[in-house]
Amino acid sequence: MQKQEPKFNLIVTASPHIGVDDHIVRRMWATFFSLIPAGIVGIYTFGIRALYVTLVAILTALIAEAVVQKFRHKEPSLLDGSAIITGLLLAYNLPPNVPLWLVVLGSFFAIVIAKHLFGGLGANIFNPALAARAFLLVSWPKYMTTWQSPRWQIDAISSATPLMLFKEKGLHKITEIGVTYKDLFLGNRLGCIGEVCIVALLIGAAYLLLKGYITWHVPITYIFTFGIFSWIFLGKGLFNGDVIFQILSGGLILGAFFMATDYVTAPITKKGKVIFGVGCGILTFVIRKWGGYPEGVSYSILMMNAATPIIDRFARPKKYGFIKKIKND
Amino acid sequence: MRDMQYKKEYTQDILIEDLALPEVVSIPISQHMGKSCQPTVKPRDRVLRGQLIGTCEKGICAPIHASISGEVVSIKNMPHSILGMCLSIQIKNDEKDEALDNKFEAKPVQEIDKLNKDELLKIIFDSGIVGMGGAAFPTHIKLNPPKKVDTFILNGAECEPYLTSDYRLMVEKTKEIILGLNLIVKILGVKSVYIAIEDNKPKAIAAFKNAIQNSQYAIRVLKTVYPQGGEKQLTQSVLGKEVPSGGLPFDIGVVVQNVATAFAIYEAAYLNKPLYERVVTVSGAILEHPKNLRVRIGTPISNLIEACGPINGQIAKVVIGGPMMGIAVSSLEVPVIKNTGGVVVFSKDQVRPKEDRVCCRCGRCIDVCPARIMPAMIGMAAEKEKWDIAKDYDVFDCIECGLCSFVCPAKRDLVHLIKYAKARAKI
Numbered sequence: 001m002q003k004q005e006p007k008f009n010l011i012v013t014a015s016p017h018i019g020v021d022d023h024i025v026r027r028m029w030a031t032f033f034s035l036i037p038a039g040i041v042g043i044y045t046f047g048i049r050a051l052y053v054t055l056v057a058i059l060t061a062l063i064a065e066a067v068v069q070k071f072r073h074k075e076p077s078l079l080d081g082s083a084i085i086t087g088l089l090l091a092y093n094l095p096p097n098v099p100l101w102l103v104v105l106g107s108f109f110a111i112v113i114a115k116h117l118f119g120g121l122g123a124n125i126f127n128p129a130l131a132a133r134a135f136l137l138v139s140w141p142k143y144m145t146t147w148q149s150p151r152w153q154i155d156a157i158s159s160a161t162p163l164m165l166f167k168e169k170g171l172h173k174i175t176e177i178g179v180t181y182k183d184l185f186l187g188n189r190l191g192c193i194g195e196v197c198i199v200a201l202l203i204g205a206a207y208l209l210l211k212g213y214i215t216w217h218v219p220i221t222y223i224f225t226f227g228i229f230s231w232i233f234l235g236k237g238l239f240n241g242d243v244i245f246q247i248l249s250g251g252l253i254l255g256a257f258f259m260a261t262d263y264v265t266a267p268i269t270k271k272g273k274v275i276f277g278v279g280c281g282i283l284t285f286v287i288r289k290w291g292g293y294p295e296g297v298s299y300s301i302l303m304m305n306a307a308t309p310i311i312d313r314f315a316r317p318k319k320y321g322f323i324k325k326i327k328n329d
Numbered sequence: 330m331r332d333m334q335y336k337k338e339y340t341q342d343i344l345i346e347d348l349a350l351p352e353v354v355s356i357p358i359s360q361h362m363g364k365s366c367q368p369t370v371k372p373r374d375r376v377l378r379g380q381l382i383g384t385c386e387k388g389i390c391a392p393i394h395a396s397i398s399g400e401v402v403s404i405k406n407m408p409h410s411i412l413g414m415c416l417s418i419q420i421k422n423d424e425k426d427e428a429l430d431n432k433f434e435a436k437p438v439q440e441i442d443k444l445n446k447d448e449l450l451k452i453i454f455d456s457g458i459v460g461m462g463g464a465a466f467p468t469h470i471k472l473n474p475p476k477k478v479d480t481f482i483l484n485g486a487e488c489e490p491y492l493t494s495d496y497r498l499m500v501e502k503t504k505e506i507i508l509g510l511n512l513i514v515k516i517l518g519v520k521s522v523y524i525a526i527e528d529n530k531p532k533a534i535a536a537f538k539n540a541i542q543n544s545q546y547a548i549r550v551l552k553t554v555y556p557q558g559g560e561k562q563l564t565q566s567v568l569g570k571e572v573p574s575g576g577l578p579f580d581i582g583v584v585v586q587n588v589a590t591a592f593a594i595y596e597a598a599y600l601n602k603p604l605y606e607r608v609v610t611v612s613g614a615i616l617e618h619p620k621n622l623r624v625r626i627g628t629p630i631s632n633l634i635e636a637c638g639p640i641n642g643q644i645a646k647v648v649i650g651g652p653m654m655g656i657a658v659s660s661l662e663v664p665v666i667k668n669t670g671g672v673v674v675f676s677k678d679q680v681r682p683k684e685d686r687v688c689c690r691c692g693r694c695i696d697v698c699p700a701r702i703m704p705a706m707i708g709m710a711a712e713k714e715k716w717d718i719a720k721d722y723d724v725f726d727c728i729e730c731g732l733c734s735f736v737c738p739a740k741r742d743l744v745h746l747i748k749y750a751k752a753r754a755k756i
Contacts, residue, residue, distance in 0.1 A: 015731050268690050268691075317698075320561065
C-alpha cells in the first residue's frame with residue numbers, strides 16, 4: 001500500500017461543498033428577539049406580575065427540556081432557542097395575573113407532553129405553547145379567563161376583554177365596546193401578556209419577514225381569509241362587520257405571525273401553507289361567530305396543526321417533467 | 330439562487346495557459362458513462378501523443394488516447410475522481426512530447442465540408458469525445474439520438490461557482506467553437522439552434538454575437554441561476570418546455586451539448602486531434618494565482634494546484650468539478666480526466682460544517698429545488714430507511730444539484746441522503 005501523502009489530510013464529504021450563511025439556531029433566536037418588543041409593552045401595561053409569569057414559563061420550559069433530553073439520551077441543546085421560544089410564547093398567551101403554579105404546569109405540559117412525547121423537535125404535531133394553553137384553558141377555565149386591566153385603568157380585576165364584550169354582550173361596533181383603534185394598536189386593553197400590543201408584534205413580524213425567516217403564505221392568507229369572513233358575517237346584518245376591530249383584538253396577530261408560522265407544525269410546501277392559512281382563518285371566524293369561546297385563534301391553529309400531515313400529503317409541488325398518469329382500465 | 334456567490338472573479342479574466350507536462354500521466358480506462366475501455370498497449374510500449382491506448386468495440390463507450398509521448402510503465406489501479414479507484418495506464422514522460430505522424434495540423438476546409446454525418450460521427454468516436462460539462466456521456470451516441478430532433482442548444486451556461494474554463498474557451502476560441510457547432514448542426518440536421526449563455530458572462534455574449542452575424546443561430550442570454558447548466562434546466566430556460574420525468578431532452582426533440590464539447594469536435598474534425606487535453610479552472614481563495622490551465626488528461630491534480638501556488642494556508646478539502654456538484658477527493662494523485670472542468674481548493678474555515686440537526690420543516694429545500702421534489706421528505710425517509718417512501722417522493726427525479734443542502738438552515742446533508750436513497754431504492 002502506498003503511504004498517505006504527509007502534506008495534506010483531506011476532508012471528504014458529499015457535495016455540495018458550500019452553503020448559505022443561515023442557521024436554524026440563528027433563526028430561533030431571531031424569532032425570540034422579534035417577540036421581545038411585544039413582551040416589553042405587555043409588562044409595561046400589566047405590571048411586574050407579567051414579567052414573573054414570563055420568566056417562570058421560560059425557566060420551567062428550560063428545566064423540563066433538560067430533564068427530558070437527559071431521559072431520552074439526547075444531546076442537550078438548551079441554547080438552540082427552541083424551548084425558550086415555547087416558554088415565551090406560552091407566557092404571551094396567558095393572562096397576566098394567572099397563578100404561577102399554573103404557569104409551571106402549562107410550561108411543563110408544553111415541553112414534556114406536547115413536544116417530546118410526540119417525538120421532540122421537528123416531529124411534534126401540535127404547537128407546544130398552544131397545546132399547553134388549550135390544556136390550561138379547559139382545565140382551569142376560571143384562572144384562564146380572569147383578566148387584569150392595564151395599570152392605569154381603575155377597575156383592576158375581572159373586566160371583560162373586547163372580544164368577550166363582542167361575544168357575550170353582542171356589541172358589534174368598536175364605539176359600543178368602549179375602545180378605540182388606537183387603543184387596540186398600542187395595547188391599551190385587556191388581554192394576554194403578549195397579544196395586546198399590535199404595533200410591537202408587527203415590528204417583530206416585519207423583521208422576520210424581511211429576513212425571510214417566515215413567509216407571507218400563512219399569516220397573510222390567515223388574516224385575509226378571516227378578514228373577509230368577519231366583514232361579511234360578524235356584524236349586524238351582512239357585509240357590516242368591523243374587520244379592523246376583529247383583526248386587532250384577540251390573539252390573531254400574535255397567532256398568525258408567530259404561532260401559525262411555526263415550521264414544525266405548519267405544512268412544508270407553499271401550497272400547503274396557503275391552505276393552512278385559509279383553514280385557520282375560516283376556523284377562527286367559525287369559533288368567534290358560533291363557538292363557546294370568545295377567542296378562536298389558539299384552537300383554530302391547533303386544529304389546522306392536526307390537519308397538517310394530510311395537507312402535506314396532497315399539497316405537493318408538481319415535479320419537473322410531471323407526466324399525467326393515464327389510467328388503464 | 331439569490332444567495333449564491335459565484336466567485337468567478339478569481340479566474341474569469343485570466344488567459345488559458347498550458348500547464349507544464351507532468352513526469353507521469355495516469356490515464357484511467359473509464360472516463361465516461363458506460364463501458365470501460367480495453368487497454369491496447371502493454372507495459373514497456375512506447376506511445377506517442379494522441380495515440381490510441383484503449384478502446385472498445387461497441388456499446389456506450391469512448392476510446393482513450395495517450396496525452397504525452399513516452400513509455401507505458403504500468404497498468405494498475407489508481408485513484409479516480411468519480412470511481413474511487415480505476416485501472417489506469419501509466420505513461421512516463423520522455424520529455425519529447427512527440428505527436429502522431431499527422432502533427433494535428435489544420436486540414437483544408439473543403440475536406441471537412443465533404444464529410445457526411447456518419448463520417449463525422451466516426452471521427453467523434455475515434456477521438457474519444459465525451460460530454461465535457463460533467464456527465465461524460467459519449468458524444469457520438471448523444472449526437473445520434475433514436476428519435477428525430479429539431480432543436481440544438483449549445484450550453485454555455487457554466488453555472489457552477491468558481492468555474493470559468495468554459496467561459497475562457499468561449500472568449501478565446503469563439504470561432505473554433507462555432508465551427509464545431511456547425512458540424513453538430515450538420516450531424517443532427519436541426520433547424521433551430523440556440524447558444525445559451527448566462528448574463529454574468531458579457532464578454533462571451535459579445536464574442537458570440539460578433540461571430541454569428543448573419544447565421545440562423547440565436548443567442549439566448551439567460552439570467553444567472555444555478556443550476557441552469559443542467560440540460561433539463563437549460564431546455565426549460567431556453568424553450569420553456571420541460572423534459573418528461575425519467576426522459577432525456579431528445580424525447581422532446583432537443584439535444585444539448587457543452588461548449589467545450591463543441592470545441593473538442595472542432596479539434597477532432599479540423600485538426601484530427603483526439604481528446605487528450607482540456608481546460609481546467611484551478612481556483613480557491615487560498616491560491617495565490619488561480620488559473621485556467623490547458624491540461625493533458627492524466628495529469629495528477631497536485632501538479633495543477635502547485636502551478637497556482639503558493640498556497641496561503643492549509644488545504645483542507647479539494648473538490649474536482651465545482652463546489653456544488655463536485656467530488657471531494659482523498660488524494661492529490663487523482664488525475665484530470667475528460668470531464669474535469671475544475672479543481673477547487675478550500676481551507677478549513679471554508680469547509681461546510683457538518684452538523685446534521687433534525688429537519689425543522691422550514692421548507693427552504695422545497696422552495697429552491699429545480700426538480701420540484703421534496704428533499705426534506707426524502708431525507709427523513711432515508712434516515713429511517715424507508716425506501717418506498719423515498720421513491721414515492723420521486724427520489725429518482727433528483728438531479729443532485731445540491732441546492733437543498735446549500736440552503737438548509739439545519740445544515741443537513743440532503744444530497745448525501747438522497748444519493749443513498751437512490752442507491753438503496755433501486756434494489
